[in-house]
Amino acid sequence: MSDFLWYGAYPAGIPHTIDPDSIPNIPAIxxxxxxxxPKRTGYTNLGANLSYTDAEKRSKEFAAYLQSLPDLKPGDRVAVMMPNLLQYVVAVFGILRAGMTVVNINPLYTAREVHHSLKDSGAKAIVIIENFARTLEQAVPGTSCTRFILTGAGDMLSFPKREIVNFMIRHVKKMVPAYALPGAVNFRDALSIGRSAGFKPVDVKSSDLAFLQYTGGTTGVAKGAELTHRNMIANVLQVSAWISQRFKEGEETVLTALPLYHVFSLTATMVFTHWAAEMVLITNPRNLDSLAGECVKHDVSVIIGVNTLFAALLRNPVFKRAKLKRLKLTCGGGAQVQKVVAEEWLAQTQCPILEAYGLTECSPAVCGNIPGAPWDGSVGVPIPSTEVSIRGDGFRDLGFCPEGEDPTPYTGEICVKGPQVMRGYWKKPEETAGVIRDGWLRTGDVGHMDHRGVVYITDRKKDMIIVSGFNVYPNEVENVIAAMPGVLEVGVTGVSSPKSGETVKAVIVKKDPALTEEDVKNWCRKELTRYKVPHVIVFVESLPKTPVGKILRRELKDL
Incomplete structure (x- = not known):
């Protein structure tokens, strides 16, 4: 790879390239x-610890169990449907160790959504927390899934805490509805069977499919992005190189509040496993007092999150009192971090939010800000072994915006090339051909690159609002409104208009009950060109979001 513009921004010691073939497969991490x-705690959850040695042993036991099933073989897909638990770590490494492919499924999915993931992937087995077994029961007919491994939330805890936690969830809180899944096996029993059977090593190649990560569910039928072991290892090494100047192997502690079934959190966990960090897995991130308490208890050095999580923690009284002496990295992704949140976070924690950019199809990281740099509204520069090109009409490279010039002529679709780019969409050759052209992944995101190689995201192509022929990008309007003292959260979308084709709609959660529509419009008129000012303003109690905090803009239209 020749020298690129952005290499000049790299701090000393960060390599320009990585070798994605230096690690044979994901279990090797x-x-x-x-x-x-061997004795270092790798994963902590619900008061229980799993050392790296124990995680390795348990994952081999689970792999051996899968090998004992006559209808499963290397290459088969196994679904995992649970929140952040120790069982998730064991199951995923076990599936990969057996040469099989993980299909991550959001446990909050409806039966229809679960059915689609199971049917489309052809998964033959699923590991699921029992709380959602009834949903699975409704989703299974018409799929290839016939093996069910069920776990209770407390199954990895020691006796008697295990029995107490599971009893409370099942019988006191009544969080496990009745279900019927013939032949279902308990997770602990599966480990016992695997322990007796013994694990038979599998030659897992870097080119083998590791994950089917379903994406695009908010914009249409979800597609399975094919992420190989090599794709994921490349991203692990790329991100590891990016943070290498600030981290110490075997000494970091990471708050893992985002769900592991999401690729951002999944890859971050692989990265910090590579660093032999301790990961504090949060099962229920909505309990902010408990979440903040875990930050303090474990004196975390890393927090991985999204804008909505950071904003919620800043408002939490427990977190406000917290003194996180070791915090050295806060990484934001999934959705743009708003300026007001970034500034408040820095003031309270003295640790700037490192904003990164990625997408499921890239395993997911593409760009990142320099660790320790203050928020500047960009997503930083391409990480090692990654090329970014801004493409316009006819797939023409628009180049970079010279210093001091208007970026508009240099704004186009962000395209990516690198070893982390997916193999394609599962069983969708036409859709794969539509997004991968000449080795470049067309992200569908709009932005520009400045004279230093720094990338700025304008917005998602499909989210763009066109008012009387003028382009309006929701992120810009959201950032302006979010800076209002009386606004807690905001989401912006386009709605049809007989006069202008589309007009701007803002959906707002109030911080100040006295806030009015006119207040918002007056504020926006000071900051935005007339056609960007929202014509429709709706106040709500909460915004519709995905499990990782991304605002569902399509649902804003109906509010």
Whole structure:
């Protein structure tokens, strides 16, 4: 890879390239951590710890269980449907160790959505927390899934805490509805069977499919992005290189509040396993007092989150009192971090939010700000072994915006090339051909690159609002409104208009009950060109979001 514009922004010591073939497969990342730090706690959840050695052993037991099933073989898909639990870590490394492919499923999905993921992927087995077994029961007919491994939330805890936690969830809180899944096996029993059977090593190649990560569910039928072991390892090494100047192997503690079934959190966990960090897995991130308490208890050095999580923590009284002496990295992704949130976070924690950019199809990281740099509204520069090109009409490279010039002529679709780019969409050759052209992944995101190689995201192509022929990008309007003292949260979308084709609609959660529509419009008139000022303003109690905090703009239209 020749020298690129953005290499000039790299701090000393960060390599321009990585070798995605230096690690044979994903389980090798865990094995290396267990060999070097055998007694180090790798994962903590619900008061229980799993050392790297234990994680390696348990994952081999689960892999052996899968090998004992006559209808499963390497290459088959196994679904995982649960929140952040120790069981998730064991199951995923076990599935990959057995040479099979993980299909992550959001446990909050409806039966229709679960059915689509199971049917489309052809998954033959699923590991699921029992709380959602009834949903699975409704989703299974018409799919290839016939093996069910069920776990209770407390199954990895020691006796008697295990029995107490599961009893409370099942019988006191009544969080496990009745279900019927013939032949279902308990997770602990599966480990016992695997322990007796013994694990038979599998030659897992870097080109093998590791994950089917379903994406695009908010804009249409979800598609399975094919992420190989090599794709994921490349991103692990790219991100590891990016943070290498600030981290110490075997000494970091990471708050993992985002769900592991989401690629952002999933890859971050692989990265910090590579660093032999301790990961504090949060099962219920909505309990902010508990979440903040875990930050303090474990004196975390890393927090991975999204804008909505950071904003919620800043308002939490427990977090406000917290003194996180070791915090050295806060990484924001999934959706743009708003300026007002970034500034408040820095003032309260003295740790700037490192904003990154990625997408499921890129495993997911593409760009990142320099660790420790203050928020500037950009997503930073391409990470090692990654090329970014801004493309216009006819797929023409628009180049970079010279210093001091208007970026508009240099604004186009962000395209990416690198070893982390997916193999394609599962069983969708036409859709794959539509997004991968000449080795470049067309992201569908709009932005520009400045004279230093720094990338700025304008918006998602499909979210763009066109008012009387003028382009309006929701992120810009959201950032302006979010800076209002009386606004807690805001989402912006376009709605049809007989006069202008589309007009701007803002959906707002109030911080100040006295806030009015006119207040918002007056504020926007000071900051935005007339056609960007919202014509429709709706006040609501909460915004519709995905599990990782992204605002569902399509649902804003109907509010």
């Amino acid at each position: 865990l094995d290396a951590a267990a060999k070097k730090f």
